[in-house]
Amino acid sequence: MTRPSAMREPTYFVLASLLAGPLHGYGIIKRAEELSGGRVRLATGTLYTALDRLTADGHVQLVSEQMVGGRLRRSYGLTEDGATALRAEAQRMAEAARIVADAAPRTVAGLPGRKPRTA
Amino acid sequence: MSHTRTKLERRARALLRAYPVEYRRGRAEEIIDTLLEAAPAGRSFPSARDSWSLIVGGRHARAARNRGLGAKANLRLALLLGPAIFLSSTTSQFGYGAPWPTAAEVALITVAALAPWLGSRTATTVLVIPAGALLAYRILAPYPLSATQPDAAIISTAMNSAILAQLALLLIALGALIALSGGPARLPRSWSLLPCVFPAGVAMVGHSSVIAAFYQGRNMWFLLAAVVVCWLVIDARPAFGLCIAQLLTVPFGSMIQFTFPLALLFTHAKVQFGMLAMLQASLLQILLQFAFIPPVMLPAIWLLRRQTKATVEA
Numbered sequence: 239m240t241r242p243s244a245m246r247e248p249t250y251f252v253l254a255s256l257l258a259g260p261l262h263g264y265g266i267i268k269r270a271e272e273l274s275g276g277r278v279r280l281a282t283g284t285l286y287t288a289l290d291r292l293t294a295d296g297h298v299q300l301v302s303e304q305m306v307g308g309r310l311r312r313s314y315g316l317t318e319d320g321a322t323a324l325r326a327e328a329q330r331m332a333e334a335a336r337i338v339a340d341a342a343p344r345t346v347a348g349l350p351g352r353k354p355r356t357a
Numbered sequence: 358m359s360h361t362r363t364k365l366e367r368r369a370r371a372l373l374r375a376y377p378v379e380y381r382r383g384r385a386e387e388i389i390d391t392l393l394e395a396a397p398a399g400r401s402f403p404s405a406r407d408s409w410s411l412i413v414g415g416r417h418a419r420a421a422r423n424r425g426l427g428a429k430a431n432l433r434l435a436l437l438l439g440p441a442i443f444l445s446s447t448t449s450q451f452g453y454g455a456p457w458p459t460a461a462e463v464a465l466i467t468v469a470a471l472a473p474w475l476g477s478r479t480a481t482t483v484l485v486i487p488a489g490a491l492l493a494y495r496i497l498a499p500y501p502l503s504a505t506q507p508d509a510a511i512i513s514t515a516m517n518s519a520i521l522a523q524l525a526l527l528l529i530a531l532g533a534l535i536a537l538s539g540g541p542a543r544l545p546r547s548w549s550l551l552p553c554v555f556p557a558g559v560a561m562v563g564h565s566s567v568i569a570a571f572y573q574g575r576n577m578w579f580l581l582a583a584v585v586v587c588w589l590v591i592d593a594r595p596a597f598g599l600c601i602a603q604l605l606t607v608p609f610g611s612m613i614q615f616t617f618p619l620a621l622l623f624t625h626a627k628v629q630f631g632m633l634a635m636l637q638a639s640l641l642q643i644l645l646q647f648a649f650i651p652p653v654m655l656p657a658i659w660l661l662r663r664q665t666k667a668t669v670e671a
Contacts, residue, residue, distance in 0.1 A: 263391030282392045282403075283410030286384065287417045309390040 245327045251278045252288045253297060253316060253324040260301040260315035263289075289314060297323055364401040366393060372408055375415025375591050377422050378546070416591045423594075423664045430542040431594060435661065437473050437537045437544060438598025440530035441552040443605040444470040446577070447527060448492070449555035460560070462491060467556045469531065474549050478539025489531045496524045526605055548595055554581060578603070578646075582653055593660030600654040607646050 245253075248270075255261060255269035266289075267280045280288075292298040297320030302313045316324070369392050373385055392407060403411070423431055448466040469488030472481040558577055561568045571577075585596040 263387060264394040267391070267395055279406075281406045281410030282388060282395060283407065283412070283414030285391065286388055287410075287414045290418070290421075306390070310386040311390055312387050 244330070245323070246288075247278060248280055248284055249288050249292065250324070250327055252280070252285065252292065253320055256298065256314065256316040256320070257324070260313040262311050262313045266314070292320065295323075296320070365396060365403065368401070369393070369403050369407075369411075372403060372411045373415075375412045376418045377415075379422070380418045412590060419592055420664050423592075426542045430540060431661065431664070433537050433540050434542060434544055435594040435597040436601060437534065438548055438551065438595060439601025439605060440533040440537075441470040441473065442555075442581070442599060442602035443530050444488075444527065444534075445552040446555040446602065446606065447523075449559045462495070463556055463559060465491060467552065470534070470552050471549055473534055473538035474544050474546065476539065476543045478535065481538040482535050485531045485535055489528055492527050492531075493524060496527070530605060545592075548598070551581060551584070551595060551599070578606075578649065582649060585657075586653060589656060589660060593657045593664060596653050596657035597661055600650055600657060603646065603650050607643065607650075 251270040251274055252266055254273055255266045261269060263285060267285060270278050270280055289298060293300070296317055298314050299317050300312055301315040304311050366389060369389055373381055373388060392403060396403070445467045448463050466488045469484045472484040475481065555577060558568065581599055585599045588595050
């Protein structure tokens with residue numbers, strides 16, 4: 239990665255879901271859904287693609303492995319780098335939001351959005 | 358309850374095959390655990406969203422692995438598949454309808470075609486050389502037409518040039534197998550099913566009228582094309598390999614299909630008027646074979662470039 243670009247929404251919510259402590263796969267899906275008010279519903283494949291990338295970037299780290307019902311369950315935690323990247327992204331979005339929130343909108347009234355159809 | 362769970366799990370595991378095998382080794386159990394936990398009770402199929410996400414995730418994992426291999430290694434693997442398919446398809450079609458190569462011979466050449474999967478150049482060389490000798494002997498030996506057939510002499514004269522072209526192409530394919538095998542990256546095991554389609558088809562022709570009917574013409578190629586086009590969703594390399602095989606097959610097929618009817622047309626034109634129709638039919642078949650290449654080849658090259666670009670730039 240040459241320059242930090244805007245984080246994709248699933249990635250952002252995966253990191254945000256780990257703010258309160260390490261979670262396992264389904265834990266992340268549930269927490270991301272709660273945090274986003276039900277809007278971000280991570281599909282299983284999407285979650286693991288995001289986790290692979292975040293682990294490779296050093297933003298997330300494997301914390302524990304345990305056997306539950308005969309299957310391996312891994313928990314992931316946020317690293318220092320991950321927390322920094324998440325904060326930077328939150329900052330970026332807050333600044334972007336402020337541009338809109340602080341502006342008094344001067345909308346153009348009377349101008350039609352589209353040329354009226356003739357005949 | 359536990360019954361539907363196992364059904365769901367089985368289907369989820371089938372979907373996980375979109376991921377490369379080395380990835381599955383480390384992650385499959387964990388992904389299955391998450392998928393089962395997230396699925397509402399009583400579901401026996403993974404949801405459409407989950408299914409699609411696994412296919413897309415598999416493609417990501419494969420692209421990451423391909424980038425790790427490098428463009429050269431990927432090209433080598435894709436190219437290896439071509440001669441392997443060409444060898445098994447061509448020798449299998451000799452076996453079908455012709456009295457000579459026996460099942461054992463088709464099997465030997467198929468094994469030679471599959472030798473690169475062993476991952477060792479020495480092993481490939483050891484298997485390929487006797488197969489080459491057998492091919493050369495079989496092709497150069499007199500064509501065993503029955504003596505009572507009046508056109509035997511004409512046909513064998515016409516066949517001479519075709520036979521040499523065919524032998525040259527087959528030996529080039531065998532040489533390519535040796536030259537390209539034994540690199541650092543192993544051929545994916547699932548690819549070995551593609552060259553096996555032809556000998557398997559030949560083996561079953563005698564046992565099923567449906568398969569015998571299907572085996573005629575270019576149907577086997579269309580079947581393979583359909584498989585690799587579906588495969589494009591996760592991996593472009595098999596489609597590229599198939600196109601190489603087609604490019605090898607087309608000139609060979611054209612020679613055979615033209616020399617036969619042409620020879621008969623010029624010598625027996627007055628008697629055998631039906632030959633003109635036969636010539637037209639073979640021309641159509643050759644055109645059809647060519648038409649098949651660009652729609653598969655172009656997206657395959659584009660995807661292959663995209664999958665390996667990152668390494669070329671790095």
